[in-house]
Amino acid sequence: MAVITPLDKTAAPEQQRQQQTRRTVRPLVLGGLALVAGIAVWAVVAALGLVENLPTPAAVASKAGTMIADGTLASDTAASLRRVFIGYALGVVVAVPVGFLMGWYPAVRAVVEPYIQFFRTIPPLALIPLAVVLLGIGEVPKIAVIYLASFMACVVASFQGVVDVDKTLINAARVLGASDRVIFAKVVVPASTPFILVGMRIGLGASWATVVAAELIGAQEGLGYRMQKAATWFDMDAIFVSLITIGVLGLVMDRLLLLAERRLTGWQERR
């Protein structure tokens, strides 16, 4: 017994460390395997000609190489990213205070909510023709439509966040002597942060969905434009390069938001 005990003591933390690395490494390994398997299936399907006109991974990769070399991929990505960033950021920056005001002041809510609920049922994509007629075919209509998409997703989330703040938390602050202003800044804002971050993630997805559609009309560059042009030339490789780029960019931005969410709302009790 006396010999075993110290051995156990050194073994325990070692084991723990191993378990921890296993826990973080495993999903990465599995994710990598899934990626490789997916490409393999794609390659087989393309090689056997099971789906007509499906390009092979190799062809797409070499096309990506040329598009990187001649700079089109970079300029397309930059153009789409810029539109998403401006439209999305504007949407969030306007939506959060509007949502807060709606949640905090019943009068504001009564005035604004019918409009928001009405426009929310219209998909932003359906507004593209209208935006073109009203705002022309420059950058403005594209950014405006992306802005609307992210605004709608975010405003409802932050409004709901304020409405759902636990009344006892507000009462607890009030009995400790907090004024309305303090309650808003120190209770309502932090308590609704999780809602807002969810709204921001949904808004980001909506923004990417919208940018591609927006670029189908009268753009000179951008990933959506590239796909449209490639389709008229029947250039399947280029379509795939743009598609994959959009997917990767969307995924990376979503992960960044998720990271921020973990940082900012780690205090939440999870069921």
Add this chain to the structure above:
Amino acid sequence: MNSKISFRDVVKTFPMKGATFTALGGVDLDIADREFVTVVGPSGCGKSTLMSMAAGLQEPDSGSVLVDGKPVSGPGPDRGVIFQQYALFPWLTVRQNVEFGLKLAAVPAEERRRRADAAIGLVGLGEFADALPKTLSGGMKQRCAIARAYAVDPQVLLMDEPFGALDALTRVQLQDQLLETWSQEKRTVLFITHDVDEAVYLANRVVVMAAGPGRIHRVIDVDLPYPRTEEIRLSPEFRRIRNEVWTSVYHQDEAASAA
């Protein structure tokens, strides 16, 4: 008149599906300075409404609620409130929660820290000062809430079924701890509960309420010495008072018809 809290013919109604629900139909109650009063009664007797009006979170329809002889107009740091649902700010650590009220009172950082740590020590959460509420058990959360109320040094403590959500063992521990802190720094306590044992164990006086409309049914003095101990909890005298309170809570109709 040296009562700390006075309810004078307090009436409170709530609209309910076209009709009005009378939560309190004319309540008179005086609580002396440094007295520990518990309120028991069936649900719907308005006991929580009573507390919430003393806290300044609700206003009476008619009658008045006085603290130190002055009508209550809104919440204030002179009255600490402890809620059944703990109501800790989940994004703040234990210490930050306890410092919340001190910050509002513009207490300088150093003194704030000292007073917060003293309150945290008083409820035995010293080790967990930097922990987030999500890592605490229900009993620890409620102790943190008590520390938060104590830190601002209120003269009156209003407690709304604070131990109602806890298991029986933790509840007894917190009752003892509450009495211990109360005997160290005496304050006026108005304590709402639905637990007859708890009501008798803690109080100088037990107020038994009746429902429909909410009113005071009986006030029963608890002539047991402090500090209250397990011995007292098991004494025949305790049992006698407990039975008396029990009967007046659960057999209100018979008592009324017999009288």
